[in-house]
Amino acid sequence: xxxxxxxxxxxxxxHHGNLKxxxxxxxxxxxxxxxxxGFTFAEAARMxxxxxxxxxxxxxDRDELLADVAARGFEAFEAALSRAWDQGRPDPETAFHRLxxxxxxxxxDEPAYYSAMFEAGVPLDASPELRAAADRAFAGLRQASEAxxxxxxxxxxxxxxxxxxxxxxxxxxVAALFGRADGGRxxxxxSAAELLEAGMLIYLQGLGIGGNGASKxx
Amino acid sequence: xxxxxxxxxxxxxxHHGNLKxxxxxxxxxxxxxxxxxGFTFAEAARMxxxxxxxxxxxxxDRDELLADVAARGFEAFEAALSRAWDQGRPDPETAFHRLxxxxxxxxxDEPAYYSAMFEAGVPLDASPELRAAADRAFAGLRQASEAxxxxxxxxxxxxxxxxxxxxxxxxxxVAALFGRADGGRxxxxxSAAELLEAGMLIYLQGLGIGGNGASKxx
DNA sequence: AGCTCATGTAAGGAGCGCTAACATGCGAGC
DNA sequence: GCTCGCATGTTAGCGCTCCTTACATGAGCT
Numbered sequence: 001x002x003x004x005x006x007x008x009x010x011x012x013x014x015h016h017g018n019l020k021x022x023x024x025x026x027x028x029x030x031x032x033x034x035x036x037x038g039f040t041f042a043e044a045a046r047m048x049x050x051x052x053x054x055x056x057x058x059x060x061d062r063d064e065l066l067a068d069v070a071a072r073g074f075e076a077f078e079a080a081l082s083r084a085w086d087q088g089r090p091d092p093e094t095a096f097h098r099l100x101x102x103x104x105x106x107x108x109d110e111p112a113y114y115s116a117m118f119e120a121g122v123p124l125d126a127s128p129e130l131r132a133a134a135d136r137a138f139a140g141l142r143q144a145s146e147a148x149x150x151x152x153x154x155x156x157x158x159x160x161x162x163x164x165x166x167x168x169x170x171x172x173x174v175a176a177l178f179g180r181a182d183g184g185r186x187x188x189x190x191s192a193a194e195l196l197e198a199g200m201l202i203y204l205q206g207l208g209i210g211g212n213g214a215s216k217x218x
Numbered sequence: 219x220x221x222x223x224x225x226x227x228x229x230x231x232x233h234h235g236n237l238k239x240x241x242x243x244x245x246x247x248x249x250x251x252x253x254x255x256g257f258t259f260a261e262a263a264r265m266x267x268x269x270x271x272x273x274x275x276x277x278x279d280r281d282e283l284l285a286d287v288a289a290r291g292f293e294a295f296e297a298a299l300s301r302a303w304d305q306g307r308p309d310p311e312t313a314f315h316r317l318x319x320x321x322x323x324x325x326x327d328e329p330a331y332y333s334a335m336f337e338a339g340v341p342l343d344a345s346p347e348l349r350a351a352a353d354r355a356f357a358g359l360r361q362a363s364e365a366x367x368x369x370x371x372x373x374x375x376x377x378x379x380x381x382x383x384x385x386x387x388x389x390x391x392v393a394a395l396f397g398r399a400d401g402g403r404x405x406x407x408x409s410a411a412e413l414l415e416a417g418m419l420i421y422l423q424g425l426g427i428g429g430n431g432a433s434k435x436x
Numbered sequence: 437a438g439c440t441c442a443t444g445t446a447a448g449g450a451g452c453g454c455t456a457a458c459a460t461g462c463g464a465g466c
Numbered sequence: 467g468c469t470c471g472c473a474t475g476t477t478a479g480c481g482c483t484c485c486t487t488a489c490a491t492g493a494g495c496t
Contacts, residue, residue: 016444035339037255042483051445053485058443062484118394119337121253124403138404158420161407165396166417170384173391176336178383185342186356189379199384202376203417206424232460233474260452268475271454275474280453 020058022048027069032112036120041065066116067126073113074133080106081140092147093210099144100171100200104193107175118172141168148209156208163207170199238276240266245287250330254284254338284334285344291331292351298324299358310365311428317362318389318418322411325393336390359386366427374426381425388417 016022026047030039041062042052059065084102088095107114116122117134125131142164149157178184179192188195204210234240244265248257259280260270277283302320306313325332334340335352343349360382367375395403397410406413422428 019443037339040483041485050443052483053446053487054444056485119339121255121337134403159407162413162416165406165413166388166420169391169395169413169417170388171391172395173387173389174383176394177387177390185352188383189377195380195383195387198380199387199421202384202424203421204424206420206422232476233462237474258452259454269477270452271456271477272475274454 016048016050016054019048019050019054023055023058023065024069024072027065028112031069031115031120036066036115039066063122063126066120067122067130069113070116070120070122071127071130071133073110073117074130074137076110076113077106077117078133078137078140081137085140085144088144088147092144092151093204096144096148096204097197097200099141100167100196101193103171104175104179104196107179108181108192111181114175118176138164138168148204149207152208158207166203167200170203171196174199234266234268234272237266237268237272241273241276241283242287242290245283246330249287249333249338254333257284259283281340281344284338285340285348287331288334288338288340289345289348289351291328291335292348292355294328294331295324295335296351296355296358299355303358303362306362306365310362310369311422314362314366314422315415315418317359318385318414319411321389322393322397322414325397326410329398332393336394356382356386366422367425370426376425384421385418388421389414392417 023044026044027039029047030043041055044065045052045055048054055065059068080102081099084098085095086098122130124134142160145163145167146160149160149163174192174196178186178188178195184192190198201210241262244262245257247265248261259273262283263270263273266272273283277286298320299317302316303313304316340348342352360378363381363385364378367378367381392410392414396406396413408416419428
């Protein structure tokens with residue numbers, strides 16, 4: 001009825017104008033609704049009001065669209081994490097817990113992005129942009145780990161890379177197993193954010209950070 | 219040429235005999251090769267040497283086969299974990315580290331099962347058997363956590379359920395991000411098993427378990 | 437104005453999920 | 467011991483998706 005040329009704000013005719021952006025949006029919506037597998041190239045085209053062949057002018061195939069979504073996801077992810085980290089202010093521990101909450105919030109609020117990034121099976125080197133965005137996101141985690149480790153006496157510092165991997169693994173584990181919008185596959189005695197926060201506190205305690213020397217606000 | 223009625227050990231004719239089992243095996247192989255999405259009902263049928271409609275006599279639809287594979291996966295998983303835990307012998311910490319290695323070994327050696335269980339998007343209540351098997355597997359983790367926690371003085375014991383969730387999250391995070399057969403999506407300075415072992419040691423340290431009181435063999 | 441080229445459409449082949457109707461043969465009951 | 471029922475297989479076919487190829491349109495440049 002109304003998908004084409006009727007919308008007053010976009011009186012496009014034969015040429016859509018910015019089909020690529022709209023396809024990405026449609027893909028995000030579909031992935032969010034029906035999972036990364038339920039997403040269909042043809043349906044995204046339908047949503048954008050174009051023929052099923054039109055998307056192929058912008059993406060080589062379905063996988064390339066998914067990779068593009070994943071890359072945008074990593075960029076948004078990195079932006080959210082770096083905003084939460086805020087260069088470690090006011091102190092690394094406070095900022096670190098903000099970071100953890102931001103991680104889970106992203107996985108929870110942007111399930112479509114998170115799915116495309118981690119659960120759609122998109123190989124990281126599907127495109128250089130994807131690889132670069134993923135690397136930037138991980139670099140953020142690593143920076144935060146370094147700042148926390150710097151608080152330890154020189155002899156007791158674990159490798160920052162290892163700590164960053166631990167942080168990532170635990171965050172992803174909590175998000176993947178318990179952090180979905182539907183409450184995860186299993187009822188929890190606490191929220192995913194609380195679970196991650198508690199886990200990271202214990203982990204940091206094990207490293208010798210927190211509780212004893214630095215601040216422990218609220 | 220030779221898929222049907224020719225194999226000497228199974229001289230089946232019109233009726234296959236145990237098609238259901240063979241379909242599950244075929245599904246496992248396909249999932250292992252091409253991921254849970256690359257798996258195709260029709261191709262599984264082809265592998266078993268039957269027509270594409272035959273599988274519908276044994277599974278309502280593709281999702282039911284996947285759920286069956288996932289349930290068998292959880293059963294094998296629970297068996298592997300419980301074998302590794304071995305009732306906490308010779309001491310809970312030693313057994314616990316064996317458990318961690320067994321978790322990763324399962325994810326690494328049975329990627330098809332692990333995919334079906336955690337990455338195929340099968341809802342846990344797709345079948346009662348699936349739910350039950352998954353619950354049994356988790357109960358094993360919880361038991362191990364309880365045994366470790368019991369070593370702590372009564373005042374300092376965290377909830378066993380929470381600890382089990384932490385263990386599960388970290389294990390799954392490491393397995394999903396770094397533990398795949400292809401080495402994961404990112405080169406690591408250490409093996410996934412070492413990464414998990416180090417992470418769990420730090421976590422236990424944070425709880426006050428290990429390093430100080432109990433044994434730390436090999 | 438006329439050309440060019442990016443961007444759209446139409447048509448069609450191959451493959452898959454699933455259903456319906458038909459075929460086969462194992463085993464239960466007379 | 468024969469027959470019939472029913473589980474388990476088959477073929478045929480619908481509707482859908484992915485993707486390719488050939489054609490249509492119109493925006494911008496010269």
